[in-house]
Amino acid sequence: FWGRMIFLLGLMWVALGVYCLYVILFITGLSRLKKTPKKTSLSYCPSVSVVMAVRNESKNLNSLLEDLVAQDYPINKLEIIVADDRSTDGTWKIITSFTNEYLNFNGVQITKKSNKMTPKKHALSEAISIARGTIILSTDGDCRVPKTWVSSMVGEFENNTGVVAGFSSVETESRLFHLFQRIDFLSLMSANAGAMGVGFSWAGSGQNLAYKKSYFNQVDGFFPVANEVSGDDIYLIQSISQVGGGSFNPDPDGAVMTLPVDSLWQFINQRIRWASNSQKQYQSQIWFLVFLLSVYIVNVSLLLHVVLGVFTLTFILMWVFKVFLEGVIIYLGGWISKTPVSFPVFLLWSLVQIVYIPLMGLLGVSGRFSWKP
Structure with a gap:
């Protein structure tokens, strides 16, 4: 004993x-991460494509798209592409209402699964394939972004990097379970920010991720991990940073808010999915x-x-x-x-x-x- x-x-x-x-x-x-806000200078305004894949997000999507309409980035340099991955609710109707009203909005409707790639990666690939921006900026359908989000994230590319990860935090008020999730997610975000602050591009979240499209094509997109259900964000950070460098955006003006899950099973299932990527x-x-x-x-x-x-x-x-x-x-x-x-x-x-x-x-x-x- x-x-x-x-x-x-x-x-x-x-x-x-x-x-x-x-x-x-x-x-x-x-x-080492400077807290001073990084805004895109007038001389540096590359074309940006905000890309997301959504499925049955009719409850949340409208708010996010309104946030994107309100961005302070030059509208002639910004496009928003939303890929609807076989939704069965009113998601596509919301997307088309925005594409009809705003010229810089575009929708991609996925009607069947791909036999070459898992669903989310396929939807993102379809959206990225028509993106005109030199920089791809991604988030999720259940997130909220400030009006300074695009300009803050893009500002990091003035340092000639290939991929940029940003902060995400759990939106909550007083419920203990939600506050617990905020602490748990903040621990992951903080450790990742610290790692990237000393040059180790290990992980990040697709809720707030930007990269140059040229590097995405250079690493062959999602094809090297086409059959993996999750982990597309970690793969992009690790692979693109190897060819173009990676950095973390500490600016709160570039942070994203995401919704907490409401049940213990949802929380456990989400964490199991994240932990599975460690293999x-x-x-x-x-x-x-x-x-x-x-x-x-x-x-x-x-x-x-x-x-x-x-x-x-x-x-x-x-x-x-x-x-x-x-x-x-x-x-x-x-x-x-x-x-x-x-x-x-x-x-x-x-x-x-x-x-x-x-x-x-x-x-x-x-x-x-x-x-x-």
Whole structure:
């Protein structure tokens, strides 16, 4: 028993040490991200195509399209392309109402599945294929964007980068479950921003992602991952950054708001889908995989301590140190992105992590999740 405990403690200390190094790296990256807003200069206004694939988003789409109408970017340099992926509600009707009213709006109606590519990637590919912009900017149908979104994200390309990721945050007011999701998503966003701040383009969200169309074509679009159900955003960030460089836009004026899920099952299913993408990292981003493994081992070790009832001073110190490091990341990310962080909810999130991370890791490896067919 004691031999196993010594091994467990040793493994935990090693994993915690590796985890600490990564967290320090992320904090360094976050501190390098300038908080000053980046607006597109008058001399730099490239053509931009906002592209999105939607399916049965009639409840949310109208608000997003109104946001896009209100953008402060030159209208003659901006087009919006919405691909309707076989919706069965009023989504296509909403799209056509905007395409009829605004000349820079375009709709693509997908009526059947592709036998060469998974549905969302196929819908996005169809939209991108007709895009005239030199820069592709993507979001999701259930998001909201500020009027400065396009100009802020495009401003990053003045630094001659290939792909730009931006902040996304969960829109919520007071419901505890929604506040928990905001903290959880902010932790992911902040860690990713910190990684990109020191030059590691590992991940990001398709809710707020921009890239040059020429580089999208250079990496052969989505064809290398045509059969993968999810992970198109991570693939684009990793592949395009290798040929054109990547950066993170810390400007709150370029941040996107997304809706929280309302049920625990929806939340778990969403996180399983995200965790399933980690299986491919050993092939492309080994240091990203090392980080993910360190997070997993630390939390599994803490969970085993709880299950075995071993509440030693070492266990308590490790957990407190872990919470402190994660708090620095989350609060720094919240400060940069102007995302409010509730301390009691953060503490609850920190406690739940001990069970949540091991569970999501196992379920993610299984790859069993449901998504829009």
